[in-house]
Amino acid sequence: MDVVTAQKPQDRLAALLAEDMNAVNTLIRERMASKHAPRIPEVTAHLVEAGGKRLRPMLTLAAARLCGYQGSDHVKLAATVEFIHTATLLHDDVVDESKQRRGRPTANLLWDNQSSVLVGDYLFARSFQLMVETGSLRVLDILANASATIAEGEVLQLTAARDLATTEATYIQIVRGKTAALFSAATEAGAVIASASDEQERALFAYGDALGIAFQIADDLLDYQGESGTIGKNVGDDFREGKLTLPVIKAIAAADAEERAFWQRTIGAGKQEPGDLETALGLLQRHGALEATRRDAVVWAGKARSALEALPDLPVRDMLADLATYVVDRLN
Amino acid sequence: MDVVTAQKPQDRLAALLAEDMNAVNTLIRERMASKHAPRIPEVTAHLVEAGGKRLRPMLTLAAARLCGYQGSDHVKLAATVEFIHTATLLHDDVVDESKQRRGRPTANLLWDNQSSVLVGDYLFARSFQLMVETGSLRVLDILANASATIAEGEVLQLTAARDLATTEATYIQIVRGKTAALFSAATEAGAVIASASDEQERALFAYGDALGIAFQIADDLLDYQGESGTIGKNVGDDFREGKLTLPVIKAIAAADAEERAFWQRTIGAGKQEPGDLETALGLLQRHGALEATRRDAVVWAGKARSALEALPDLPVRDMLADLATYVVDRLN
Numbered sequence: 035m036d037v038v039t040a041q042k043p044q045d046r047l048a049a050l051l052a053e054d055m056n057a058v059n060t061l062i063r064e065r066m067a068s069k070h071a072p073r074i075p076e077v078t079a080h081l082v083e084a085g086g087k088r089l090r091p092m093l094t095l096a097a098a099r100l101c102g103y104q105g106s107d108h109v110k111l112a113a114t115v116e117f118i119h120t121a122t123l124l125h126d127d128v129v130d131e132s133k134q135r136r137g138r139p140t141a142n143l144l145w146d147n148q149s150s151v152l153v154g155d156y157l158f159a160r161s162f163q164l165m166v167e168t169g170s171l172r173v174l175d176i177l178a179n180a181s182a183t184i185a186e187g188e189v190l191q192l193t194a195a196r197d198l199a200t201t202e203a204t205y206i207q208i209v210r211g212k213t214a215a216l217f218s219a220a221t222e223a224g225a226v227i228a229s230a231s232d233e234q235e236r237a238l239f240a241y242g243d244a245l246g247i248a249f250q251i252a253d254d255l256l257d258y259q260g261e262s263g264t265i266g267k268n269v270g271d272d273f274r275e276g277k278l279t280l281p282v283i284k285a286i287a288a289a290d291a292e293e294r295a296f297w298q299r300t301i302g303a304g305k306q307e308p309g310d311l312e313t314a315l316g317l318l319q320r321h322g323a324l325e326a327t328r329r330d331a332v333v334w335a336g337k338a339r340s341a342l343e344a345l346p347d348l349p350v351r352d353m354l355a356d357l358a359t360y361v362v363d364r365l366n
Numbered sequence: 367m368d369v370v371t372a373q374k375p376q377d378r379l380a381a382l383l384a385e386d387m388n389a390v391n392t393l394i395r396e397r398m399a400s401k402h403a404p405r406i407p408e409v410t411a412h413l414v415e416a417g418g419k420r421l422r423p424m425l426t427l428a429a430a431r432l433c434g435y436q437g438s439d440h441v442k443l444a445a446t447v448e449f450i451h452t453a454t455l456l457h458d459d460v461v462d463e464s465k466q467r468r469g470r471p472t473a474n475l476l477w478d479n480q481s482s483v484l485v486g487d488y489l490f491a492r493s494f495q496l497m498v499e500t501g502s503l504r505v506l507d508i509l510a511n512a513s514a515t516i517a518e519g520e521v522l523q524l525t526a527a528r529d530l531a532t533t534e535a536t537y538i539q540i541v542r543g544k545t546a547a548l549f550s551a552a553t554e555a556g557a558v559i560a561s562a563s564d565e566q567e568r569a570l571f572a573y574g575d576a577l578g579i580a581f582q583i584a585d586d587l588l589d590y591q592g593e594s595g596t597i598g599k600n601v602g603d604d605f606r607e608g609k610l611t612l613p614v615i616k617a618i619a620a621a622d623a624e625e626r627a628f629w630q631r632t633i634g635a636g637k638q639e640p641g642d643l644e645t646a647l648g649l650l651q652r653h654g655a656l657e658a659t660r661r662d663a664v665v666w667a668g669k670a671r672s673a674l675e676a677l678p679d680l681p682v683r684d685m686l687a688d689l690a691t692y693v694v695d696r697l698n
Contacts, residue, residue: 129479189405
């Protein structure tokens with residue numbers, strides 16, 4: 035394996051799209067400013083400069099490139115997607131009462147919930163202005179729909195929290211909303227701005243959708259088996275917050291009466307004692323729930339790769355395929 | 367005065383625009399639903415059905431009518447404007463930690479802050495979808511800009527809270543953002559959808575801007591001299607929250623050293639004792655701050671009426687003019 039292929043696929047994508055990504059970063063810095071309210075760039079800089087992977091804007095750039103786009107509106111779209119993502123992070127951290135994000139204190143902790151809510155609203159409005167500048171009603175439609183689906187997924191997650199009756203189907207629906215909707219909108223919008231064929235557009239939507247689901251399943255699995263240093267949050271956060279993620283849903287489906295009582299107390303009623311996380315991890319292992327979750331993530335990554343077959347055989351396509359593989363490979 | 371002219375101008379507008387307003391209300395009910403997350407219509411119904419005045423959507427309908435519009439997209443725009451307004455109310459109540467809105471408990475109190483944040487996001491996304499359906503990029507541009515200005519105004523208000531150095535100019539800027547931006551966008555968008563002339567468009571923007579400022583100044587004045595039963599919130603709320611509204615800014619500008627110390631303690635440091643509100647009211651009276659504030663509101667209402675002169679002399683124009691008068695007449 036030579037040096038280039040040894041790199042992570044997102045690093046190879048970043049290298050290939052470096053010029054466009056620089057333009058995206060410049061645009062983000064320009065547009066997150068506010069003449070009148072200096073609190074706004076303070077909060078956004080904290081989050082935007084925190085070294086996020088910029089995965090979503092990269093997907094838009096890659097999709098546009100893959101469809102042969104020659105213009106410059108994909109840069110605006112990519113910044114739009116990152117703004118929507120950043121706005122949802124700010125609001126999520128208020129909703130989850132999070133204290134850490136990407137290994138740093140959250141904005142709601144450094145400033146206050148008020149700033150996080152309002153600056154999130156500001157970024158959402160800014161993203162909307164950027165989209166309007168592209169002049170593409172189709173793109174506006176896609177991203178407006180994605181925004182509604184994201185909020186709907188978040189509300190569904192909120193009402194499903196602590197509900198032991200949550201099914202795998204509901205879980206996938208939540209994940210499609212809160213995570214995959216922006217991935218699929220990012221790739222579909224890249225295709226649309228490039229005036230790609232309907233088939234290519236559908237293929238890039240399907241890729242983003244499956245990649246987003248694989249990504250979130252992997253994230254939820256890492257919450258139980260990652261190391262705090264590498265995942266930027268603490269192992270067991272979802273358990274403590276009573277979130278019904280895929281590993282727990284699978285373990286509950288296989289639980290005997292005594293185990294069910296354990297899940298009912300710890301997740302359903304939220305009454306946790308020292309040692310409960312360890313017991314939970316033991317139950318997840320005993321029923322093979324972690325391994326089954328990993329297999330599901332692998333299946334979704336496979337769907338993402340298959341979707342790409344309808345697209346031109348270019349280096350950027352291989353990188354997108356490798357990205358799907360990587361998302362689940364980090365679980366090993 | 368006959369029965370018709372004795373009615374409030376907003377009631378006459380509502381009667382004139384009844385058919386369109388029914389269509390707006392039907393559309394709002396349709397679009398605030400969510401197939402997957404029943405919490406969403408619960409929260410929105412609580413707020414949307416709470417008997418708000420629907421002032422902003424009425425402004426859009428009236429502006430479109432005044433410019434001779436014959437189509438039906440103004441209904442979508444009016445619903446858009448009400449969704450944006452409702453979304454900002456949900457987020458405002460989280461930011462202000464409000465317990466009452468329109469005389470009823472707030473959503474953040476009945477459910478939780480999380481639901482208010484996420485359902486607000488959902489409504490904002492839904493408003494965006496509705497706008498896209500009109501197919502007018504100019505309208506999208508106007509409402510995207512208004513959304514950014516609203517959030518900016520709210521952040522500015524947040525950072526100016528408890529700051530005794532806040533000037534009347536900063537106050538007007540905050541008010542332009544948090545209130546007038548949606549009024550002026552509502553009227554301007556009505557003109558744009560009707561393909562009105564540039565002059566009429568500018569006139570309707572100016573009307574909405576001045577009306578919104580008059581409306582907010584009156585609201586801030588009523589916070590000190592209204593009766594709790596009639597204003598749907600409690601007298602002195604702004605004082606308790608340390609908001610630098612126009613009456614207080616004027617009283618501080620005229621304060622002697624002892625009075626300044628009072629404002630510094632109660633508003634600047636937020637240390638309030640029983641009897642402080644009465645003392646504050648006494649200072650506002652002594653310096654004529656309430657009367658000066660009322661005069662400012664009257665001036666802005668006059669600007670709103672003047673702006674209408676560029677528009678056709680139709681009954682709906684007179685009602686809009688009367689509305690500007692009414693907004694400040696309720697102060698007597």
